[in-house]
């Protein structure tokens with residue numbers, strides 16, 4: 001069986017776990033105790049996703065992905081490619097808009113309290129900050145929906161169609 005290489009697989013699963021954790025923190029942050037420092041952790045995890053995504057995209061361009069199962073109809077291959085392309089866009093746009101939005105506030109921006117992360121030179125009230133806030137929130141919802149579809153598609157391939165789609169990523 002032709003599967004994704006070990007680096008591609010490791011990046012897929014590490015990034016997936018970080019994103020799921022961050023979607024949870026993003027949606028639940030108002031309900032969680034303030035002294036848990038949820039938002040600094042959310043920002044640090046998100047910046048980590050951004051850095052790993054850049055590495056992942058470079059890796060993707062320089063390493064061939066294994067072919068999809070031959071029996072997959074064309075429309076389904078097209079849907080898979082479109083979803084994956086959208087995921088790469090979300091992995092860049094959602095953290096970047098969060099970073100822009102957080103740059104306008106007075107709170108320090110750190111990576112897990114270890115070192116300061118530079119801020120963009122934007123202020124509260126700038127159009128780009130408002131647009132980033134909206135994009136971050138709507139992006140989070142749309143992305144979460146697509147991730148559910150992605151997971152259901154993977155499980156369908158594995159348990160119903162019984163092909164190698166999921167095994168190629170494990």
Ligand code: HEM
Pocket residue numbers: 018019022023025026027039042043044045046047049094095096097098099100101102136137140141
């Ligand atoms: C994988 C990356 C990320 C995901 C999936 C994500 C997801 C989310 C979600 C779902 C929300 C809740 C939106 C709402 O209901 O208002 C949120 C809020 C927020 N995110 Fe992110 N985020 C990510 C990265 C970042 C980064 C890198 C930063 C900053 C450096 C950031 C800063 C914020 C802030 C400040 C809020 C609170 C907005 C508010 O409540 O007004 N996020 N995020």
Ligand code: HEM
Pocket residue numbers: 012015016017019020060065068080084085087088147150151154155165166167168169
């Ligand atoms: C936040 C969660 C996730 C994100 C953002 C994500 C993202 C991606 C992306 C971008 C690809 C395309 C890889 C390429 O460049 O060829 C991919 C492939 C894949 N993912 Fe995920 N994934 C997530 C979670 C999961 C989960 C939980 C599963 C399993 C239940 C899964 C199963 C797969 C499989 C089987 C492939 C290979 C599909 C193919 O080759 O066309 N993913 N994922």
